[in-house]
Amino acid sequence: MAQNGTSVSIQDLSLSFGAISVLHTLNLDVAEGEFIVLLGPSGCGKSTLLNCIAGLLDISEGRIFIKGKNVTWEEPKDRGIGMVFQSYALYPQMTVERNLSFGLRVAGLPKEEIDKRIARAAEILQIEPLLQRKPSALSGGQRQRVAIGRALVRDVDVFLFDEPLSNLDAKLRAELRVEIKLLHRKLQNTMIYVTHDQIEAMTLADRIAVMKGGVIQQLDAPQTIYNRPVNRFVAGFLGSPAMNFIDGRLEKVGSDWQFAFEDVRIPLATYAFEKEPTPGPAVFGMRPEHVAFNSGAGWPFTATANVEVVEPMGSDTLVWLKLGKQNFTVRVTSERTPNNTDTVSIGFDPMRASLFDAQTGNRL
Amino acid sequence: MTAGQITAIQPVQEAQDQAGVGPIGPKPRRISAGRIGLYAFLVVAALFFLIPVYIMIVTSLKGMPEIRLGHLFNLPSEPTFQPWADAWLHACTGRDCNGLSPGFYNSVKITLPSVVISIICASINGYALTFWPYKGANLLFGLLVFGAFVPYQVVIYPLIIGLSSVGLFASLPGIIIVHTIFGMPILTLLFRNFYAAIPVELFKAARVDGAGFWRIFLHIMLPMSVPITVVAVILQVTGIWNDFLFGIVFAGRPNWPMTVQLNNIVNTTTGVREYNVNMAATILTAAVPLIIYFVSGRWFVRGIAAGAVKG
Amino acid sequence: MQKSWRRRFHLPAVIGTIPMILVAVGVFVIGIGFSVLWSFTSSKLFPTYDFVGLAQYRRLWADSRWLVSVNNIWFFGLMSITCNMVFGYLLAVFMDQRIRQEDLFRSIFLYPFAMSLIVTGLVWQWVLDPNLGLQAALRNLGWSSFSFAPLVDADTALYALVVAGIWQGSGVTMAILLAGLRGVDEEIWKAARVDGIPTWRTHMSIVAPMMKGAFATAFVLQCVGVVRVYDLVIAMTGGGPGISTSMPAVYVIQLITVRQNVGQGMAAATMMLLPVLVVLAFGGILLWRRNREASA
Ligand SMILES: Nc1ncnc2c1ncn2[C@@H]1O[C@H](COP(=O)(O)OP(=O)(O)O)[C@@H](O)[C@H]1O
Ligand SMILES: [Mg+2]
16 A cells, blocks of 8 residues: 655755766655656666665765655665666575575574565565575576565665566566566565666556656656656657657647648647647647547548558557658557558547647647 | 654654755765775885886986995986996897897897797687687697696707707797797687687678688688787787797707896896896896887786686 | 598698697697606606606605705795785775776786796896895985895795795786676675675675686686796796705706706606696596586
């Protein structure tokens, strides 16, 4: 059960490596028990942010609170965090059991307590049979379980994950993803999870923080991020295939707004603007799965388009169209696949669209 | 763990923060005792490495009277390059007083061909071992690696006898052959490891294109071998230039390399010891490898590391 | 048939590696074989085939000069390898602390390695010379009772060789171990820090064991250097005072060239080869077992 207290709070955090500024006055509040995913392209500063929270990097400006305590200058071990790394970072010459117990032994915990915690972690992660093995004798998935176990035995409130699944193959990744989700449900810990994989982000997160260039672009529930991206970067980064973007103009006809490109006019009566817009250049975005085929009437907007390529993907099919001179992808269920070179009629509701300012890229 | 606890903590924290206290911004970097100790250790270590050479340089620029005063660390009061000139042209070994320069030219005559020949041999070895391993080739390679660990003393006498029987003992070709032999194990290893890291598809594609042993070597492998060749050249030039044992045994008196001449000049027991000349001679002998070291920088380290990955 | 023969002995490959065949077989097998063979003969200046059994070995082990040499090489080897490793590791660890001027320090620690051992020997001969070096300098500065002349004393001359060896070689140890340290996954350090493990403990319990390879490399490199130590002794002490710094490598060369007693010299050389063979065999077995485990 998520509680309302703030678990991790980052205030005005900045960090630079020499002259290169990586994080810029960043603010983030993570609620108790929340699963936050930091999502963004490689090099955007996700790991850097996580390392700051862990205390592995000294920050340049700002403060970090964990469970209400100002930990800005604390050592990592005193922050009440556990961390899981992409390369697992298991100590190669120690058995799994000793890997798990090492930090506890160093902290001088009594033997019974250590055994108890290891037994619990091993049970939760189902690694009991592996305890006496060396990391080199484990598969990638097993190694990552042990790495999670090492965070688990620390009995901490906040778990930090840095791309924990990126070194695994697709099948294992899917399995462990579910396990991490179950683990979170069971432990109710705060988890901060870094990934560049949008599927992981969408499936795991209570809230996603989409980052770019050291700045959090949007922090929201996955569905909100997906459906109402705050800017063109977020809209384009999430979703596969990517959202369709069409450059055009926003015009006012009578009391109604419409989006115009070439000789096409899309009525925007159903679109919920953020604030009263002004006429001018804009970008129209529409997700491929929000477009329907051959549906005849009933849509606020319909048009005919030429099929360029059809890509069957099993459960559904991608259709690459030309709408006017613009490229446009549509995702439909497999039964409704059109033939190549057909001319098809498409329809959608602009309610589901996203409009962006052509200059700033911000949502209109 | 509960919300209650948190609210219990937070007001205190907030009060602190409003008052502007509490950690904020970068953790203050105290210049810790550890950090000072670290630099102290490094600086003392650096002095240990530098002082001997400092002494050499200042002494080589002093006149003998000043040296006898015994102020070892002082800078020369009247710097003179006379000792350097003497070391190069007039220093004596026994009866000959031609200085180090003949030794220098001998070292050049020994080093250049030895380096070229040994690298050519080793690169062909490495290439053949990687891409054309014939039956028994790996046994040969094993023997060669074994040779990298063998004390030279076990092989020297048979080599003396062998070279004498073909009339090459105590001659320039003789010493060049000896350097090629003793450079072969480590260089072959170096080249083999380098070629082993090249994708074998490249070799296969060339075979499909109809190229044979030599053509693949000359047109495909050699052009790719520049970095490893640079490492090998550095390794060999410094190694052969610095050699003393093979030079004194195999080169023959007229061809003695610089290191042998230097040792003879310095450890000659007759006459007054001219420390300034001796030190100048020593610096001159060390100059070539030192220049290579400072010019090649990281390549040099890489050469050591590469040469060190035995087995 | 024809084809498979060509595959097994691809002619250009065999021709191209003739030098290797000659060296591997001719020098490292046949040459060493002759050395061992002559050690059983009464050869003086030139090899003879007058076999005398183990007589040369008996004479060798009765020769005090050889006994001193053997003692010296053990002492020198243990001392210089230990000191080199400890000092080199300390340097490497300190160099790994994100220090300023790392390249400068690295150059300073490493440059003696670029120089000939003859040069190293001469340099230290002067630094330790009682009338010219440190002793004279410090006495001149007013510390008249200062006494430090290891090279003129038979009991301490070996220590002086060790110091010179460290001066020449610890930079390389540092470079190899530093590369090993840098090869350790960055995330291991982070994991250990999150676990609250003190830095020294991380070094001892986690990182040092992970650097087995680098330690082995540095160790082997030094062992090879110790067995071959010749130039350093010649330049620094000439084996003296007396025979106090004689080493097997020096001993063998003297027997061959000066004392013209090839039979006994080859016996001594064979004795030098023996420990190397034992260690190589041992290493070979280890390697073979590891390979078998890996493939199993
Ligand atoms: N130690 C460092 N020194 C300098 N720049 C760094 C360092 N670590 C990371 N960076 C830079 O900071 C940026 C963010 O890195 P990182 O947080 O690792 O990205 P990611 O989002 O892929 O995890 C990158 O551009 C990287 O080049
Ligand atoms: Mg990262």
